[in-house]
Amino acid sequence: MPRKPRVEYAGAVYHVMSRGNRLQKIFRGDADCAMFLTTLGEVCQRTGWRVHAYTLLGNHYHLLLETPEPNLVVGMQWVQSTYTKRFNARHRERGHLFQGRYKAIPVEAGSGYFSTLATYIHLNPVRIRGYDFDKQRLVDYAWSSYPAYVGKAAQPEWLNFHRVLSELGMADTPAGRRKYAGYMAGRVEEVRHSAQPWKADEAWQRIRRGWHMGGEEFRQELLERVGGALKNARRQSFSGGEVQAHDEACAEQWIAKGLKALGITEAELAGLRMNGPEKIALAWLVRRNTSMRTTWIKARLGMGTATCFAAFLKKLEEARKGDWGHDAWRAVRSIQ
CATH class of the missing domain: 1.10.1750 (Chromosomal Replication Initiator Protein Dnaa; Chain: A;)
Structure with a gap:
């Protein structure tokens, strides 16, 4: 079956997303979420990855991921296979956990794309059908990087705040984190009063459907890299x-x-x-x-x-x- 080519290069940033096989849950409870974050921390130590935002949601997860070295593929193979083995052992199950290949969208660092994606990832919990805006708070959703951003949870060594905050003109300080909390509170209200919460920001459609996140110059650079990947394999193998x-x-x-x-x-x-x-x-x-x-x-x-x-x-x-x-x-x- 044709597959998407993987574009890897030093310093690349990706929006990574993966779902459970047949949309089954890949996180059945807090213990699974904690086990995944432990696995994610281990792969960051192995590969040098930097995570800038994440959310774990029942049958899928989102990561805003930076790879200082061109090692996305080997790292993702390790983290998904390792978590699958640990999940299956814990639940006494066998077989595939994830649905096909993970999605990895290259992201241009700068010009607002970085912070737009972090906002999209952090707001995922409030876009879930049935979310109660009167009784629930975004900061109370434990399996997201957002509580750590605003000082309500510990910051893992592999989680970085600086690039997202700086792109929004905020410092990585207690005061800057309070400003970020205020910014996100405003974005939550936008979702709350939107008839279509998944379209509250026009950029989100590009995130959901596009193959890259960036400007025209970045797009042209990626096309050159895609061309290099296609030269080394059968064209019919990719789509x-x-x-x-x-x-x-x-x-x-x-x-x-x-x-x-x-x-x-x-x-x-x-x-x-x-x-x-x-x-x-x-x-x-x-x-x-x-x-x-x-x-x-x-x-x-x-x-x-x-x-x-x-x-x-x-x-x-x-x-x-x-x-x-x-x-x-x-x-x-x-x-x-």
Whole structure:
């Protein structure tokens, strides 16, 4: 089954999330939560990881995780397999505990992305259906890093406050933590009065559905890293939003090369016939050098439904001097 490529590099930050197999509980009580945090602390000691925020919630968990060394994969393999063994031993069970592969979304450090994710993770308990805003307090949810942030629980050695607080303009001091508590109280009220609590912040949809969290420059850097990962393995082995974005970027590069070879601009391309030889030549170039689907190629080049798409490609390849499409074919066929 195709899988998402793992992007690893020194200093990378990730939003990591994993669920129980068939949505079963991976934390059946306080003892399981404590055992997971012990395991998390051990992997941080082994790998040098820094955790900036976490929440454990019944059938899943969230981490805001920094890896000073490019060791996400080996560390996650250890922590999930070790916790599974300990969970199964404790409950006298066997088999898989987690649902498939964990999700690890690269995060740009800076420009508000770091603190946005920490807020999202810390607010998870109040977005649970049935949460009583009048009787429950966020700080009373023990299995989150939030109580430690505001001085109501001990801070583990592997938990770091500074980057989240500093991005919000707050110091890692008692006064700064009080300011953070006030900030979070305001965010809880936003969730409370929202008709759709999971959408109280427009950035949360990107967190839930996107393949990265950051700006355009960061996205381009990640696409280059994804390209490096794909070079060392079979392309068919991977899928996901980051792979689609990488493939589209590659296709755009080939289209730009083709337009230059044909001597036309994007504006001129839009004005050509849907099955014009120039568009067919560009389609051939993209099909030959990328994994983009025909539907994307047709839409990108403004080719309509193009029901005879394959026939036109074949006609182009067989064109001789003086035939339809020969000039366009000659212009693009040797592009490297």
